[in-house]
Amino acid sequence: MALIVVGTMAYDAIETPFGKTDKIVGGSATYVAYAASNFVTPVQQISIVGNDFDEAIMADLKARGVMTEGVVRVKDKPSFFWSGRYHMDMNSRDTLVTDLNVLADFDPHVPEAYQGADFLMLGNLMPKLQMQVIDEMRVRPKLIVLDTMNFWMDIAMDDLKAVLKKVDVLMVNDSEARQLTGEYSIVKAAKTILTMGPKYLIIKKGEHGALLFHENHVFYAPALPLEDVFDPTGAGDTFAGGFMGHLAKTKDISFNNMKTAIIVGSAMASFCVEKFGPERLQEITRADIDNRIQEFVNLVQFDIDLV
Amino acid sequence: MALIVVGTMAYDAIETPFGKTDKIVGGSATYVAYAASNFVTPVQQISIVGNDFDEAIMADLKARGVMTEGVVRVKDKPSFFWSGRYHMDMNSRDTLVTDLNVLADFDPHVPEAYQGADFLMLGNLMPKLQMQVIDEMRVRPKLIVLDTMNFWMDIAMDDLKAVLKKVDVLMVNDSEARQLTGEYSIVKAAKTILTMGPKYLIIKKGEHGALLFHENHVFYAPALPLEDVFDPTGAGDTFAGGFMGHLAKTKDISFNNMKTAIIVGSAMASFCVEKFGPERLQEITRADIDNRIQEFVNLVQFDIDLV
Numbered sequence: 001m002a003l004i005v006v007g008t009m010a011y012d013a014i015e016t017p018f019g020k021t022d023k024i025v026g027g028s029a030t031y032v033a034y035a036a037s038n039f040v041t042p043v044q045q046i047s048i049v050g051n052d053f054d055e056a057i058m059a060d061l062k063a064r065g066v067m068t069e070g071v072v073r074v075k076d077k078p079s080f081f082w083s084g085r086y087h088m089d090m091n092s093r094d095t096l097v098t099d100l101n102v103l104a105d106f107d108p109h110v111p112e113a114y115q116g117a118d119f120l121m122l123g124n125l126m127p128k129l130q131m132q133v134i135d136e137m138r139v140r141p142k143l144i145v146l147d148t149m150n151f152w153m154d155i156a157m158d159d160l161k162a163v164l165k166k167v168d169v170l171m172v173n174d175s176e177a178r179q180l181t182g183e184y185s186i187v188k189a190a191k192t193i194l195t196m197g198p199k200y201l202i203i204k205k206g207e208h209g210a211l212l213f214h215e216n217h218v219f220y221a222p223a224l225p226l227e228d229v230f231d232p233t234g235a236g237d238t239f240a241g242g243f244m245g246h247l248a249k250t251k252d253i254s255f256n257n258m259k260t261a262i263i264v265g266s267a268m269a270s271f272c273v274e275k276f277g278p279e280r281l282q283e284i285t286r287a288d289i290d291n292r293i294q295e296f297v298n299l300v301q302f303d304i305d306l307v
Numbered sequence: 308m309a310l311i312v313v314g315t316m317a318y319d320a321i322e323t324p325f326g327k328t329d330k331i332v333g334g335s336a337t338y339v340a341y342a343a344s345n346f347v348t349p350v351q352q353i354s355i356v357g358n359d360f361d362e363a364i365m366a367d368l369k370a371r372g373v374m375t376e377g378v379v380r381v382k383d384k385p386s387f388f389w390s391g392r393y394h395m396d397m398n399s400r401d402t403l404v405t406d407l408n409v410l411a412d413f414d415p416h417v418p419e420a421y422q423g424a425d426f427l428m429l430g431n432l433m434p435k436l437q438m439q440v441i442d443e444m445r446v447r448p449k450l451i452v453l454d455t456m457n458f459w460m461d462i463a464m465d466d467l468k469a470v471l472k473k474v475d476v477l478m479v480n481d482s483e484a485r486q487l488t489g490e491y492s493i494v495k496a497a498k499t500i501l502t503m504g505p506k507y508l509i510i511k512k513g514e515h516g517a518l519l520f521h522e523n524h525v526f527y528a529p530a531l532p533l534e535d536v537f538d539p540t541g542a543g544d545t546f547a548g549g550f551m552g553h554l555a556k557t558k559d560i561s562f563n564n565m566k567t568a569i570i571v572g573s574a575m576a577s578f579c580v581e582k583f584g585p586e587r588l589q590e591i592t593r594a595d596i597d598n599r600i601q602e603f604v605n606l607v608q609f610d611i612d613l614v
Contacts, residue, residue, distance in 0.1 A: 088491060184395060186514075187534040207493075208515035211532060220529035220606045225518060227494040259609040293611065299527045300607050302566040304600065 001248040002042050004114050004141070005032045006133050007123025007237070008103060009047040009071065010080035013096075014276060016231050017088050024277040025057050027080065028123035028147070031234035033066045034281040035241025035268040036121075038289060040248040041065025044114040046133065048072045050079035050102045060282065069111040074102045090229045091206050110136040119248045121240060122146045122167070127159035134166050143253045145169040146198075147240055153179050165197035168253075171240060173204045186211070190218075200258060202243075204236055212262055214255045221262045222299055224270045224292075231276045235269040238281065242268030267292040308555040309349050311421050311448070312339045313440050314430025314544070315410065316354040316378065317387035320403075321583060323538050324395050331584040332364050334387065335430030335454065338541035340373045341588040342548025342575040343428075345596060347555035348372025351421040353440065355379045357386035357409045367589065376418040381409045397536045398513050417443040426555045428547060429453045429474070434466035441473050450560045452476040453505075454547055460486050472504035475560075478547060480511045493518070497525075507565060509550075511543055519569055521562045528569045529606055531577045531599075538583045542576040545588065549575030574599040 007029030014021045029047045037043050043066045058068055083097035108129055120141040122130040130146060146167040152160050170193060174186055183189040190213040193201050201213040212219040242265035247253055274280045314336030321328045336354045344350045350373045365375055390404035415436055427448040429437040437453060453474040459467050477500060481493055490496040497520040500508050508520040519526040549572035554560055577599060581587045
């Protein structure tokens with residue numbers, strides 16, 4: 001079952017209370033690919049990079065079953081670059097630099113070899129470009145998942161609302177869910193979003209876990225309490241990659257299996273934050289992943305027979 | 308299995324974004340008793356009230372199996388009174404009025420009829436008074452649980468640290484755990500607290516659920532996502548009451564049973580916030596409680612066989 005991933009492949013420079021990096025590889029599609037390729041191949045990447053993008057990263061991804069026919073390499077510009085500084089709570093951050101570079105020219109197209117993919121992950125991107133990819137798919141994928149952010153709600157709300165009508169699952173954080181609906185209550189916001197197109201809504205709450213809403217059902221996945229969150233960059237995209245990877249691997253898009261997929265995504269995200277950038281994702285093994293998922297089982301299981 | 312509850316029985320006047328009350332009954336021991344008495348009797352109350360305390364509330368509690376020999380009634384003063392206004396997020400609030408009244412004279416003693424109780428819940432109170440009750444127990448209860456707050460860390464940290472050495476379980480919220488230890492990371496704070504006396508630590512995170520720490524184990528209980536949190540006053544004490552009630556009912560103080568007890572406490576707290584004060588706790592039935600606990604099971608259960 002192929003999974004198409006649309007998003008950025010880029011460079012970040014990150015400051016956290018625990019340290020500071022030079023330019024390191026980042027981008028939503030990079031994190032999704034690293035996470036998802038543990039579960040399903042091929043992962044079919046649609047992105048744009050500049051003349052500075054490390055060929056070794058591209059080769060590493062290819063070795064993991066990631067197809068890069070859909071990644072345009074621009075010869076005369078650098079890759080998208082973002083720099084930010086996280087606050088002590090690791091939930092808020094200041095953007096220091098945003099250099100669009102090649103991203104200003106991103107015009108995503110679906111390569112012929114990708115047509116027929118069953119799963120489509122639209123990483124956080126201008127809503128018009130997300131729509132363009134959906135429109136280019138000759139057969140609608142079985143599951144389309146969209147990530148977005150407050151920035152697009154500020155400047156392109158109508159485009160965002162249009163693309164929301166075409167997707168199955170929306171992933172946002174709690175403040176984005178509030179901004180999208182004008183509802184303070186997360187439950188009311190969820191009910192409203194489920195009338196805007198998506199049949200499933202995932203609300204990411206960082207260290208407080210994630211919620212999955214569908215019809216009148218709700219599922220609460222915890223986050224693993226970690227001694228140190230070293231760098232939260234990419235955690236949401238890694239979550240998305242684990243989520244999509246599990247669904248594509250199991251070929252089951254039921255609500256019940258989405259609950260499991262959220263646990264898998266949460267487990268992958270818990271690795272991501274342990275080191276800067278995607279470094280930890282590059283080194284973990286299948287056994288590491290299985291052990292981490294078992295930690296999530298232990299974290300939430302309780303015996304209610306006694307009540 | 309008797310449960311002794313030490314704490315305030317008082318009046319509150321509450322403002323939330325959803326409404327405002329006149330003086331209504333409140334106090335930590337009131338909420339604990341309403342919650343715990345669904346699971347275990349007798350609940351043996353130690354508190355102090357003034358000449359204004361409603362006899363009908365005392366009679367209602369007695370009818371639920373709450374003993375009030377340990378509740379001193381002062382004839383010439385009113386009950387402790389607190390007034391506060393909650394912010395939109397319902398996690399933060401401003402105190403408008405604190406009238407200690409009878410609470411200034413609170414000198415808690417354990418009535419003879421309460422000696423031999425196996426469970427002791429020390430509600431949020433001056434640490435010296437919590438210590439006094441422990442010292443008066445001729446046989447140490449099997450489980451002593453202590454609730455406290457940042458106020459006592461500000462003005463009576465040494466007393467608090469002394470009483471912590473004598474208890475089995477500490478209940479605090481996340482910011483209190485940070486203040487108590489000087490550690491920002493909740494996991495590091497938990498590790499430090501588990502060296503200060505308590506063998507178990509419960510960190511209450513409001514709408515984000517609760518964590519239970521013991522040795523190197525951790526359990527994450529979600530909070531039920533609610534459409535409206537009407538009034539959070541007493542939710543923490545109601546949680547404590549459900550927690551203690553379940554443990555006392557099942558006579559099992561293992562880590563495994565504490566996980567279940569936290570779910571029971573969370574279920575009780577989810578009722579508490581649905582109306583002002585203890586009103587909702589006064590009207591729920593055993594069937595309501597069972598249904599709510601089942602909602603928690605549905606909220607977190609997932610099938611991991613597919614991974």
